Structures are given as C-alpha cells and as structure tokens.
Amino acid sequence: MTLSYAEKQRIRGMLADKQSAKTIALEFEVGEADVLALAKPKAALSAYMCFARENRDAISQEVGATDTSTLSKVIGERWGEVTDRSRWERQAADDRVRHDREMATYQAGLNAEDAAEKARIASAASGPSDRELERAEKRQRLQEEVEERAAAPKKERKAKVLTQAEQTLAAQNKEIESDKAKSAKQRLNFLLGQSDLFKHFGLAKEADASAKARHRKRKTEKEEDEEMMKDHKEEAGGGGSSSGGFEEKVRIVSQPGIINKDHGNMRAYQVQGLNWLANLYQNGISGILADEMGLGKTLQSISLLCWLREARKLTGPYLVLAPKSTLTNWEREFKNWAPCFKTLLFHGDKEARERMLAENLQPDKFEVCITSYEMIIREANAFRKFSWRYIIVDEAHRMKNEESKLSQVLRSFSSHSRLLITGTPMQNNLHELWALLHFLYEQEFPTSTAFDSAFNLNCKVGSVDNERLP
The missing domain is CATH 3.40.50.10810 (Tandem AAA-ATPase domain)
Incomplete structure (x- = not known):
C-alpha cells in the first residue's frame, strides 16, 4: 500500500509522540518497516552517553543495583572521576558525523516529498493530471471495444441449466431481497420521524420523490381498498403503523421459547x-x-x-x-x-x-x-x-x-x-461514527461531508452546528 503525503506526515507525528510502530502499522494497514522508514534519525550521543553505554553493565554488577536512578547517580560519579575523556569524545564525534549524515538524507527525503506534493497540487490546478489523461484514453479504448462488439453478429447463447443448489439459493435470495425492498419505506419513515436532523442528510428529498412517484399514477378504488386491507393486516400482526418516530410494533417481555432454559435464563x-x-x-x-x-x-x-x-x-x-x-x-x-x-x-x-x-x-x-x-x-x-x-x-x-x-x-x-x-x-472522532452509520445506511449516509459539517468539532462538545446544516 502506497502512503499519501498526508498519511506520511501523520505517521511522523505519531512517531514523535512515542506511539509504537506496530500500532501505527496496524492502523494504516502497512508493514512496520514502512513506518520505521519514516522515523527521524536517532539523536547524536554525547561523550557522557558513550561512557554510560559502555560501562553500565559493569557498574550495575559492581554496585549490585539495576534501578535507573541509582545507576545514573553512580555513573555520574565515575564520569566525574575520569581525567582522560578523549576516547569517548572521539566516539561522540563519530556519532555526530553519523547523525549529520542521516539527517541530511532524512531532510532530503522531506524536501523531495514537499516538492512532489507542490507539483501535484500545481498540476491538478493547471489541468488534468497524467493519471486522468491515462484514464480518458482507457475509457476511449473501452468505448471502441464496446462498439465493435455491438456491431459484431450475435452468437446464440445456450440457456444455463441451474443445479438444485443454485435454484434453492436463487429462491432464498429472491425472498430476502423482496423483504428488503418492503422494509425500505419503513426505514425511511422511521429515520424521518426520529429527528429533524435526518432531513439534512437528503432523507426528506427521498421521501418527497417517493410521494410524487406515487401520486403520478392515480389508483383505482379496488387498488385503494386492497392497500387499506393490507395495511390493516400489517397493523394487526405487527402492532402498529410505521409512520413517524420509533413505535413499538412488538412488545417482548420474556425470552423466546426456543432459548435453552436448561442452560439459563436471560436477565x-x-x-x-x-x-x-x-x-x-x-x-x-x-x-x-x-x-x-x-x-x-x-x-x-x-x-x-x-x-x-x-x-x-x-x-x-x-x-x-x-x-x-x-x-x-x-x-x-x-x-x-x-x-x-x-x-x-x-x-x-x-x-x-x-x-x-x-x-x-x-x-x-x-x-x-x-x-x-x-x-x-x-x-x-x-x-x-x-x-x-x-x-x-x-x-x-x-x-x-x-x-x-x-x-x-x-x-x-x-x-x-x-x-x-x-x-x-466512537474512540477518537465523530468521523468514526459516520463510518459505522455508512455501513448500516449507505444510501442515507453516502458521504461524510454533511455529517462532519453538521457535527462541527469546533463547536462546544455535544452541540450541533445548525448554521452549517443545509
């Protein structure tokens, strides 16, 4: 997976905040090596740090202590007793050279990313990108192929003979899809009845369009009678109408009878x-x-x-x-x-x-x-x-x-x-909640734009920015 410019910047910020590379890799769905490649080079060591790194284990065994505070104190005392520090100063100088070299490479990479991003923005502003031109050419080729196939003489197709399992699956799918279509109107009325806020996500327009479609075709008296009888049966079996707000269509006061009572009972x-x-x-x-x-x-x-x-x-x-x-x-x-x-x-x-x-x-x-x-x-x-x-x-x-x-x-x-x-x-922001709603109601919440605008994070927590609602 190729990381975008914004994603790379975000990962560098998370690394600076000491978040683990493994956690970051899981979130962005990339390898740990890809995350670590974006890390800033380690800081150069001082002469004292080189001395401590070299003598820490020996001093720890000598004084019989492993806690950081005690070891740091003893190492500091030993460092103060050292008269010839040239050895560790040379090591520190070599590490500074290493740090400067890696920082130069790191900075060059940042400059290259910045330049590429500026070039991309400039290219997008000036006209179609190379990718868009490539896609246009591909669409043209596909259109020509479609026209060629349409002009070619058609071959007789043999009717596919479905197996018993395929026939059963088709019938099962057809039944569920039919029930799904019937529940679409119930869902729309339910969401509209819950809060005026839902009307700002296009649901009201959908309801109006559905109503206009019904009025375009005038029903006969027989059709109206049949619809009234159908609604009456649904109300008798379901416990109420679906218009407006959340209405209890069933009232369950005990656990289903097929629950295994020998194992336990629901609270x-x-x-x-x-x-x-x-x-x-x-x-x-x-x-x-x-x-x-x-x-x-x-x-x-x-x-x-x-x-x-x-x-x-x-x-x-x-x-x-x-x-x-x-x-x-x-x-x-x-x-x-x-x-x-x-x-x-x-x-x-x-x-x-x-x-x-x-x-x-x-x-x-x-x-x-x-x-x-x-x-x-x-x-x-x-x-x-x-x-x-x-x-x-x-x-x-x-x-x-x-x-x-x-x-x-x-x-x-x-x-x-x-x-x-x-x-x-919701763990971090409201956009995560929208992602879940998008899965549940893909037609009602197709994009996050209206949702993010309505629930403006710059407002007081828990408030809705009504001025930004359409």
Whole structure:
C-alpha cells in the first residue's frame, strides 16, 4: 500500500509522540518497516552517553543495583572521576558525523516529498493530471471495444441449466431481497420521524420523490381498498403503523421459547435489549448494540435470531463476523443457548476452506455462519453469492475506517438487516461514527461531508452546528 503525503506526515507525528510502530502499522494497514522508514534519525550521543553505554553493565554488577536512578547517580560519579575523556569524545564525534549524515538524507527525503506534493497540487490546478489523461484514453479504448462488439453478429447463447443448489439459493435470495425492498419505506419513515436532523442528510428529498412517484399514477378504488386491507393486516400482526418516530410494533417481555432454559435464563435488561432489537427489525432499521463489556451482547444477538425464527419463521441465512479469538466462543454460545440452529464455523487453511465451500456453505446446509474478518476478505466472492437475512459484526470498531479492505468488502454484501456490536462505537472522532452509520445506511449516509459539517468539532462538545446544516 502506497502512503499519501498526508498519511506520511501523520505517521511522523505519531512517531514523535512515542506511539509504537506496530500500532501505527496496524492502523494504516502497512508493514512496520514502512513506518520505521519514516522515523527521524536517532539523536547524536554525547561523550557522557558513550561512557554510560559502555560501562553500565559493569557498574550495575559492581554496585549490585539495576534501578535507573541509582545507576545514573553512580555513573555520574565515575564520569566525574575520569581525567582522560578523549576516547569517548572521539566516539561522540563519530556519532555526530553519523547523525549529520542521516539527517541530511532524512531532510532530503522531506524536501523531495514537499516538492512532489507542490507539483501535484500545481498540476491538478493547471489541468488534468497524467493519471486522468491515462484514464480518458482507457475509457476511449473501452468505448471502441464496446462498439465493435455491438456491431459484431450475435452468437446464440445456450440457456444455463441451474443445479438444485443454485435454484434453492436463487429462491432464498429472491425472498430476502423482496423483504428488503418492503422494509425500505419503513426505514425511511422511521429515520424521518426520529429527528429533524435526518432531513439534512437528503432523507426528506427521498421521501418527497417517493410521494410524487406515487401520486403520478392515480389508483383505482379496488387498488385503494386492497392497500387499506393490507395495511390493516400489517397493523394487526405487527402492532402498529410505521409512520413517524420509533413505535413499538412488538412488545417482548420474556425470552423466546426456543432459548435453552436448561442452560439459563436471560436477565430482564437483556430481554429489554431483545425488545429493542426486534423493533428495529420491524421498522426496517439496522443498529449498533453498544452495551458495555460483560452485559451479554452475544446472548442478546442470539436471542434476536431466536425471535426471528420463532415469531417470524425466518431461519436465515445469518452471518456472524467476529475476531478469530472469539469464534469458538460464538459457536459455544449458540450450542448452549440456541442448539436449534444449524451453525457453520467457517475457518481453516485453504484445503479446509475449499471443502467447506463445496460441502457446507450451501443453501439448506446451514442457518448461521460464524467466521472471522480474515476469512471474509479471502473468500468474499463465496459469501457475496448469498443475500443475508442478518449480518452481525462483533467488535465492530474494526470498521471505523471506511476505506479499509474489511469495510469495503462487507459493504458489497447484500443483507436485509445489519447489527454492529461494539462497546466503543466512537474512540477518537465523530468521523468514526459516520463510518459505522455508512455501513448500516449507505444510501442515507453516502458521504461524510454533511455529517462532519453538521457535527462541527469546533463547536462546544455535544452541540450541533445548525448554521452549517443545509
């Protein structure tokens, strides 16, 4: 991965603040060597420092002390007793030469980066860059190839014969996509009803466009009667209308009946959490479960799938994504609390993955797939074939960078609903929260511009800059 000018500057600042190279490498998704290459050369040693480095171990053994304060005091006394210091002064002089040489190279590199950045800015201001010209030429070539193919005589295509597994998967995906389309209107009405703030992110325009589209075609009396009957049935079955604000469409006061009571019972606050999650689903909403550690976020997530199975007769498929270290815990919790589910722990080497892709990751072979971030990235094409009823991401703060490979891959998946589990939805700044919302509501929060402007960090903490809202 090539680091940008701004990223290099930021890494140098983090190194100056004594942050570890390993931590920085993980954040920017580069190697530690790439980070250390940007570090400033070590300062030149003084004659005293050369003396201390050479004699520290011997003095430590002599006085029988290892703590820094005692050793520093003794070394300082010994240094004061030395009359001929020429030896260490020569070492210090050699190290200054080394430092000056490395600093010259380091400064030359900085100057080159500054010059390249200024040239890039100037080039961008003056006209299209070489990259843009190259892309234009490529688009032209592709357009010519498309026209040639269009002009060429068409070959008869043989109709593809789907296997039984492919037919089952297509039917399963079609059902979930249909439910997903129905919940889109519920989601829009829900978000508009929550706060006037959402209207500033383009949701009001979307609602107006939807209303105009409905009015363009006048409905017959029969169509109006059928719609009224349909709404009446949904209200009777769901517990309320979807218009305006958060409305409880279901009221859950006890744990689902298929929860394994022999293993234990849910606590009252966990049942309340299930009630909240179920109503999110009923309103067509994805969410972030941000309870603190130890409050049973895993159990609440499993109970949601139990409720969907018991109350809505929905058996999946569900995708649970978690760190590699917690995969077996998720599998164990499903066996303990919800043994009714057919779970698939998707993890292993290349040979094991190929076997599971061929035998286990197939329609009707599983209901819940539990896998890690690494497996999702490596086998993205296989997971992308499914339309998922629910995608649950544990330790979701890993997705705070919307440009990371994990975030990009997961956004390409199709799902009816999504749930992020994290005790720290925001660690450093509000942009990280937007990255999570972008994954949950990609259409409603397509870019961070309006979000960052609305929640101006220069304002008082917790306030919204209404003047900057459109």
